[in-house]
Amino acid sequence: MRLLTREALLSFRRAPLLSTLSVTTIGFSLFTLGLFGLVAINLREALRGLEERVEVVAFVLRGTPAETITLATQDIAAFPEVEDVVYVTEEQALARARRELVEFRDAYRDLQVNPLPASIEVRLKAGYRDAATAARVAERLRGFEFVEDVRFGRDWVQKLDHLRNITGIVGLVIGLAFAAVAVVIIGVTIRLTLLQRAREISIMRLVGATNWFIRGPFLLEGALKGLMGGFLSLLLCYGGYLLFRDRSGGTFGGLIFFHPVQMAAIVVFGVLLGLFGSLVSVGRHLRHV
Amino acid sequence: MIRLTHVDKSYPNGALALRDVTFRISRGEFVLLTGHSGAGKSTIMKLLFAEQRPTSGEVRVSGYDVTSLRRDEIPKLRRRLGIVFQDFRLLDDRTAAENIAFALEVTGARRDTINARVARVLAQVGLSAKSRAHPRELSGGEQQRVAIARALVNDPAILVADEPTGTLDERATRGVFQLLRDINAAGTVVVMATHDLDLVRQARYRTIELRDGSVVYDSAEDEPDAVEAGR
Ligand SMILES: Nc1ncnc2c1ncn2[C@@H]1O[C@H](COP(=O)(O)OP(=O)(O)OP(=O)(O)O)[C@@H](O)[C@H]1O
């Protein structure tokens, strides 16, 4: 085992440039994967926050008497899924639109007629804030005859979900491309070392070294480079994470980094990548030495 | 110990290197393999340590059937052999002792076992004083002694030497040859390829002569005079 480790470390001295290159490409491969992974987990986190705001809004037909609506709100507040119910009159809706939609402020000021309907805004209790419950509540709200239309935030929740998936796929594709490059570079490094050490290997063979004994150092070398690449990528990811968090000045204040288990998975993936690269190369080239 | 039965060997390029070669070598023997350049001496050596396989016929070495040996059994066979070449095949970046130890490290032997055995074989080949010298600091004869020590360190049943004196001067040749005789006297079978005819004549050892891949003379079977008649 000591011999094996020594041999593996020697390779860094034998081909420092290529060895560094292998580590860096593995590092970048995992960095790309990791970066997109970070975006994905942060999006998921953001979605979880948004879920708390899942609301069902029922738009009320113009001219519905206030008493009818008050009665209905009491009814709705008694639903087991409902946290609270707020009645927003037409005037309140317009005022809110003027306040919140700065871009349209002028447009709203010049209006003769208020185009906005009154609405009943229903917030759901924790534990009921999912698309299915929202849909069920919406269905029941539709049952009131003064309700013109019901909306709930399913559309954009789904869009964000979609975005997250796309981010994941893009990251995966770029990361895998880097991974392929890393495997090739590791292969080239090992091929070079094999040629450099052809004499030594042929002598090892003559004195009865098994194939695994000859391969061992190369596999260890690959795994070691993968390990270093894995750590490098974590470092890069963390750097990128800090940069993003500080630059964004609070907008993304709630950004999160990888869980230790996820970090371990990245490093393990690096090791597997290195091992794979060396295994393929050694298998292909050892025969010709 | 060694048995070749109707062995033919042709290389992938079509060259027929051996033709119907049959002989056997028993425990304790010292055998000289001779013949002109290209006669097939090295090819027989390579069959013995399973670097090549016979095209047809049977090769048995120390209980292993080289003809059908599995790849993973080749190391096992080689650990029972000592192999010596004309060009020594030492590693330049290791000392004499490290070169010898290399053959044991490969087998996963323990460090203290290795040290003891290396010291023993270095003494056996008369190089205890040069254990820390690198190959470039040694004469050809000394380098070959290191190579022989490496071949011996695994206590081989058979020592296979392909022209071990090929590049050495007369004195060094005599020294190395004497070393091989001592090794044989201690019980190891020695098979040595050579085209040094003086050596063949002086030594009263069994001699097998090849010509164009065929055995044309084997002193164990033919009359000794046939050597002269054959030339
Ligand atoms: N690897 C090889 N590929 C193809 N042909 C080979 C190979 N090795 C040897 N030969 C051929 O086989 C024949 C026997 O070669 P071999 O090396 O056994 O001869 P030798 O008796 O050892 O000669 P020398 O005294 O010059 O070392 C020769 O004709 C040679 O050209």
Ligand SMILES: [Mg+2]
């Ligand atoms: Mg030869």
